[in-house]
Amino acid sequence: MSRIAQIDETSPRNIVESIQTELLKRICFLDYQPGHQLKESELAAEFGVSRTPVRDAISRISHLELVETRNGVGTVVVALTAAQVRHVYDMRLELASLIGTMSPRAITPADNEAxxxxxxxxxxxxxxxxxxxxxxxxHRLHELIANLIGNSTLKSFWWQTYHQAASTWYRVGNDVGPEVALALVMELEDINTALKLGDVAAIGFIQRTHIGYGYQRIKEHLLSSEVE
Structure with a gap:
């Protein structure tokens, strides 16, 4: 893993945000599996910064319940419990239905091409x-959808719940394989139709439907033996 690209070393806030984004991406993409220890000194050396912005970045993502601090161990990546996954997906289902109603941005030709x-x-x-x-x-699909959300608070919650759900969902993708690729094709076919029609509200309902499908797969493949 390489140092964060285009890090703005003149702005402490930008440094922390860049490190936060990179750490979240590594957790979501399963580069950091549950149990992985986030060592401040190693990350600081990798990113070419002091330990302070690394510590601040880790602190910022702690509320997502993707990491926890353990006595004698340090900060480690953790998997959400079955109950936490259910709560996140309940929220994602509700947020999706708001995408087309809370100040949506107009769809552009660039969105259609993407x-x-x-x-x-x-x-x-x-x-x-x-x-x-x-x-x-x-991940890029979620970026496309997030960029259509005009309400900044809704966008913030959309990204938060995506980050919370991502590593759990991608574990399913790793286990199931081509089945999730076919589901993604079906989702994108529907989204492309909505993009062509300029219908952001439809994109929200499409997302709600496929988020529900995804949660069913999570329950079947990962949570069937867990007690909520």
Whole structure:
């Protein structure tokens, strides 16, 4: 893993935000598995900064319940419990229905092109499935949708719940394989239709439907033996 690109060393706030974004991405993408220890000294050396911004970045993501501090061990990555996963997905389902009603941004030709590109990449995954590639495409889809949200508070909660859910969902993708690629193609086909029609509200309902499907797969593949 390389040092964060384009880090703004003139702004302490930007440094912390860049490190926070990178750590979240590594947790969500399963580069950091549950049990992985976040060592401030090693991360500071990697990013070329002092330990202070690293500590601040870790503190910022602690409220997402993706890391915890253990006595004698330090800060480690943790998996959400079954109850936590249920709470996150309950919230995601509600947030999705608000995407088209709370100051949505108008869909642009660039959005349409981005949607088409993601669909082509997802179809290729059905032929040659690669978990890492699937994670990247799904992440970019969430970026596309987040950029259509005009309400800053809704966008913030949308990203928060995505980050909380991502590592759990991507564990399913890693276990199930091509099945999730096919589901992604179906989702993107619906989204591309909505993009073409300029219908942000429809995108919200599409997301709600597929988030629900995703949660069902999580319960089947990861949570069937856990007690909520």
């Amino acid at each position: 949607g088409k590109g993601l669909l082509e990449e997802a179809r290729a995954l059905c032929v040659f499935f690669d978990t890492k590639r699937y994670v990247e495409i799904n």
